[in-house]
Amino acid sequence: MSTNTTFVSLSGLKKGRQAVSEVIELEGGCSTSGGSGKSSCGSSAGPEDMPPEIWEKIKNHPCYSEEAHHHFARMHVAVAPACNIQCNYCNRKYDCSNESRPGVVSQKLTPDQAVKKVLAVASEIPQMTVLGIAGPGDSLANPKKTFDTMRQLAETAPDIKLCISTNGLALPDLVDEICKYNIDHVTITINMVDPAVGEKIYPWIFYNHKRYTGYEAAKILHERQMLGLEMLTARGVLTKINSVLIPGINDEHLIEVNREVKKRGAFLHNIMPLISEPEHGTVFGLTGQRGPTAQELKAVQDACMGGANLMRHCRQCRADAVGLLGEDRSEEFTLDKIEAMDIHYDLDKRRAYQEKVEQERQAQHQAKVDALSAAFDEQLAGVDADMKVLVAVATEGHGKVNQHFGHATEFQIYEVGQGQALFVGHRRVDLYCQGGYGEDEQLPSIVNAINDCHAVLVSKIGACPRDELKAAGIEPVDEYAHEFIEKAALNWFADYRQRIASGQVVHVPRGDARIRQGAYTAEAA
Amino acid sequence: MALKIIASMCSGCSACEPECPNVAIREKGGTFVIDPKKCTECEGQFDSPQCIAVCPVDGCIKKV
Numbered sequence: 253m254s255t256n257t258t259f260v261s262l263s264g265l266k267k268g269r270q271a272v273s274e275v276i277e278l279e280g281g282c283s284t285s286g287g288s289g290k291s292s293c294g295s296s297a298g299p300e301d302m303p304p305e306i307w308e309k310i311k312n313h314p315c316y317s318e319e320a321h322h323h324f325a326r327m328h329v330a331v332a333p334a335c336n337i338q339c340n341y342c343n344r345k346y347d348c349s350n351e352s353r354p355g356v357v358s359q360k361l362t363p364d365q366a367v368k369k370v371l372a373v374a375s376e377i378p379q380m381t382v383l384g385i386a387g388p389g390d391s392l393a394n395p396k397k398t399f400d401t402m403r404q405l406a407e408t409a410p411d412i413k414l415c416i417s418t419n420g421l422a423l424p425d426l427v428d429e430i431c432k433y434n435i436d437h438v439t440i441t442i443n444m445v446d447p448a449v450g451e452k453i454y455p456w457i458f459y460n461h462k463r464y465t466g467y468e469a470a471k472i473l474h475e476r477q478m479l480g481l482e483m484l485t486a487r488g489v490l491t492k493i494n495s496v497l498i499p500g501i502n503d504e505h506l507i508e509v510n511r512e513v514k515k516r517g518a519f520l521h522n523i524m525p526l527i528s529e530p531e532h533g534t535v536f537g538l539t540g541q542r543g544p545t546a547q548e549l550k551a552v553q554d555a556c557m558g559g560a561n562l563m564r565h566c567r568q569c570r571a572d573a574v575g576l577l578g579e580d581r582s583e584e585f586t587l588d589k590i591e592a593m594d595i596h597y598d599l600d601k602r603r604a605y606q607e608k609v610e611q612e613r614q615a616q617h618q619a620k621v622d623a624l625s626a627a628f629d630e631q632l633a634g635v636d637a638d639m640k641v642l643v644a645v646a647t648e649g650h651g652k653v654n655q656h657f658g659h660a661t662e663f664q665i666y667e668v669g670q671g672q673a674l675f676v677g678h679r680r681v682d683l684y685c686q687g688g689y690g691e692d693e694q695l696p697s698i699v700n701a702i703n704d705c706h707a708v709l710v711s712k713i714g715a716c717p718r719d720e721l722k723a724a725g726i727e728p729v730d731e732y733a734h735e736f737i738e739k740a741a742l743n744w745f746a747d748y749r750q751r752i753a754s755g756q757v758v759h760v761p762r763g764d765a766r767i768r769q770g771a772y773t774a775e776a777a
Numbered sequence: 778m779a780l781k782i783i784a785s786m787c788s789g790c791s792a793c794e795p796e797c798p799n800v801a802i803r804e805k806g807g808t809f810v811i812d813p814k815k816c817t818e819c820e821g822q823f824d825s826p827q828c829i830a831v832c833p834v835d836g837c838i839k840k841v
């Protein structure tokens with residue numbers, strides 16, 4: 253039901269379109285819908301719960317629409333190596349780990365090379381609808397390279413949506429230019445709204461021909477970020493705010509960040525875990541600043557629900573990622589390979605293909621809604637009505653439980669409660685067959701990654717991992733193979749509650765889980 | 778009066794290049810170099826050398 257959190261509430265599904273759109277209007281675009289108090293903005297299906305012009309902008313944008321990311325692809329071109337600030341989670345001597353470790357690039361490109369690459373990818377991958385410039389430095393600290401690329405693309409590939417990602421320092425000066433090239437999605441990385449917090453994250457900024465440090469630097473950056481965001485909102489540009497969750501520094505503070513950016517019209521808020529492995533050589537990596545656990549991340553995200561919409565499907569992509577979120581096809585499009593390609597950019601063919609994808613997606617959505625309306629579960633005596641548990645799901649897409657446990661490189665995490673199954677994130681894992689990365693732990697990495705889940709839904713699972721999961725207290729479930737995820741999760745949950753009511757199982761809370769560090773860069777299937 | 782980029786430290790990030798008021802910086806084989814004939818150390822133009830102020834690698838740009 254939502255752009256960013258696939259929220260499926262049965263009561264919500266039954267609610268008339270009218271009522272939903274009224275709520276939206278009242279609250280200015282995004283809202284808390286229904287009595288459940290869950291954030292439900294946007295739509296995974298259609299424009300019924302948002303203004304049509306906004307739906308037009310996001311419906312095939314994999315980052316702005318949670319559902320779209322299963323169907324449409326994006327690419328980044330690395331034309332912007334320079335940066336005008338320093339972040340303690342970034343080390344440009346090697347790579348940049350910006351909002352999404354996007355600094356990891358294999359080839360820096362000139363604008364001309366970038367345009368060629370975009371056309372090559374767009375011809376090969378017709379569902380590629382979005383082009384972003386996200387570094388490896390700051391797109392707006394490299395205005396010439398960024399806008400030169402965008403100008404050429406606006407002319408040659410008018411159907412591709414253009415996005416940029418920035419730290420916001422140079423943003424207010426460049427808003428006009430952004431609008432000129434029809435860049436209608438801008439991501440600003442905002443980690444604080446209080447310079448005293450910012451001081452701990454940014455050692456310096458370069459602004460107005462001067463290097464500023466300490467509180468003063470953070471204050472300037474903060475003011476520029478807020479001004480830039482307000483200017484974009486005033487011009488109707490959709491903004492996504494990325495925040496890096498740094499435990500002990502800005503964890504609780506991000507709730508205030510969420511409030512402040514929502515107030516200034518931010519469309520989407522993406523709260524991501526800090527990546528800080530010592531080998532990345534970042535200040536945080538070297539000082540031992542740890543990243544959050546899965547439950548710490550979820551707690552902050554949950555606390556922000558009802559504010560700006562949350563994005564929970566971010567994969568912290570590289571600055572030269574190509575393909576669907578969660579896959580990386582950049583290897584297929586290196587400079588030498590592009591040189592050898594015969595590129596035909598066929599706008600009509602691309603449109604026709606995307607139409608087809610859109611139709612399939614609508615059909616799939618309808619099937620899901622139909623399947624769900626049948627999945628009610630009843631109140632049971634002796635079972636806590638507010639009980640909610642997490643389940644991990646192995647999926648290859650199409651919204652179904654359709655992947656073999658051993659083939660999963662990530663699990664989608666759903667929170668199930670009575671009558672609802674809510675997508676809350678994904679967890680990257682090593683392939684089961686390749687063993688774990690555990691240090692002290694005896695259990696394989698997969699258990700670490702989904703240790704807060706009560707069950708894992710798969711299409712199939714071998715005897716060995718089955719036993720291992722059981723021993724760890726996670727129930728392996730293959731009874732719902734090839735069903736829609738939400739329906740499967742609800743059915744499993746009803747069954748689980750039955751078993752609790754009948755005394756077959758005793759419900760015990762699960763522990764925490766570990767977030768796998770680094771960008772998610774599985775090879776495309 | 779000129780500054781020099783220590784090539785082994787330069788990350789090639791290109792941040793310095795557009796900041797130089799005298800167009801003294803250019804790319805050379807993946808890293809950047811300063812043309813000593815053009816570099817004025819930003820004297821009379823800015824309070825501090827612009828390339829040093831923007832360079833993310835401490836100690837990468839030095840007086841010769």
Ligand code: SF4
Binds near residue numbers: 339341349388390
């Ligand atoms: S804004 Fe991005 S590129 Fe610049 S220092 Fe921070 S993380 Fe690195």
Ligand code: SF4
Binds near residue numbers: 797801802815818819
């Ligand atoms: S000191 Fe000033 S003039 Fe010299 S290279 Fe650096 S920016 Fe250019």
Ligand code: SF4
Binds near residue numbers: 782790833
């Ligand atoms: S700013 Fe520093 S690291 Fe970057 S290119 Fe210039 S000298 Fe090299």
